[in-house]
Amino acid sequence: QQPVQSPQAVILREGEDAVINCSSSKALYSVHWYRQKHGEAPVFLMILLKGGEQKGHDKISASFNEKKQQSSLYLTASQLSYSGTYFCGSSNDYKLSFGAGTTVTVRA
Amino acid sequence: DTAVSQTPKYLVTQMGNDKSIKCEQNLGHDTMYWYKQDSKKFLKIMFSYNNKELIINETVPNRFSPKSPDKAHLNLHINSLELGDSAVYFCASSQVAGTGELFFGEGSRLTVL
Numbered sequence: 001q002q003p004v005q006s007p008q009a010v011i012l013r014e015g016e017d018a019v020i021n022c023s024s025s026k027a028l029y030s031v032h033w034y035r036q037k038h039g040e041a042p043v044f045l046m047i048l049l050k051g052g053e054q055k056g057h058d059k060i061s062a063s064f065n066e067k068k069q070q071s072s073l074y075l076t077a078s079q080l081s082y083s084g085t086y087f088c089g090s091s092n093d094y095k096l097s098f099g100a101g102t103t104v105t106v107r108a
Numbered sequence: 109d110t111a112v113s114q115t116p117k118y119l120v121t122q123m124g125n126d127k128s129i130k131c132e133q134n135l136g137h138d139t140m141y142w143y144k145q146d147s148k149k150f151l152k153i154m155f156s157y158n159n160k161e162l163i164i165n166e167t168v169p170n171r172f173s174p175k176s177p178d179k180a181h182l183n184l185h186i187n188s189l190e191l192g193d194s195a196v197y198f199c200a201s202s203q204v205a206g207t208g209e210l211f212f213g214e215g216s217r218l219t220v221l
Contacts, residue, residue: 030207032209032210034210036149040214041198041212041213041214041215042151042198042210042212043212044209044210044211047207047208047209085149087151091206091207092206093164093206094139094156094158094163094164094205094206095141095153095156095164095166095205095206096153096202096206096207096210097153098150098151098152100148100149100150101149101150101151103149
């Protein structure tokens with residue numbers, strides 16, 4: 001069963017912050033985050049393996065609350081290059097299932 | 109040197125035809141996947157192979173038949189194409205099944221007319 005992401009879309013001005021949420025009705029053993037730019041393949045951002053874990057990639061960071069079966073991706077001081085669709089993925093039974101994606105548009 | 113490569117990038121074909129997409133990875137990974145991305149960008153897993161053995165088949169119609177001649181290659185053959193098969197098909201690989209980073213190919217855009 002795929003995780004649920006919110007919001008579906010967000011529009012930002014350069015320098016603004018945003019949060020993308022990912023939740024699952026099933027136990028989350030790990031959470032993966034990917035970004036896909038228009039016309040390109042999804043690209044790996046980070047994996048969170050343990051509850052309470054936080055990671056960062058440039059000014060993009062994420063947290064994982066295992067008990068609440070949730071993860072959040074934080075876009076800080078957004079740049080034009082952050083535009084794209086962000087997918088969270090949950091790993092279960094040897095497969096990675098993705099949420100429906102959150103489209104982020106960063107405007108100058 | 110492309111890590112995961114797919115061919116062709118674009119396919120345009122008529123309903124009822126058969127088509128194949130090929131995928132190769134040079135990362136030495138044990139696991140390969142096919143994902144389908146529809147027009148709403150939803151990425152859905154179709155199949156997964158681990159060391160040439162099918163480990164995941166996500167209720168995909170029998171018209172879709174994957175084949176893995178060796179662990180570096182995973183091909184997808186589609187029979188009797190339907191309009192609803194139009195999508196972008198991504199091949200991916202990872203070192204361990206279902207965990208770790210997935211490396212995606214560039215995608216193959218299939219359009220069924």
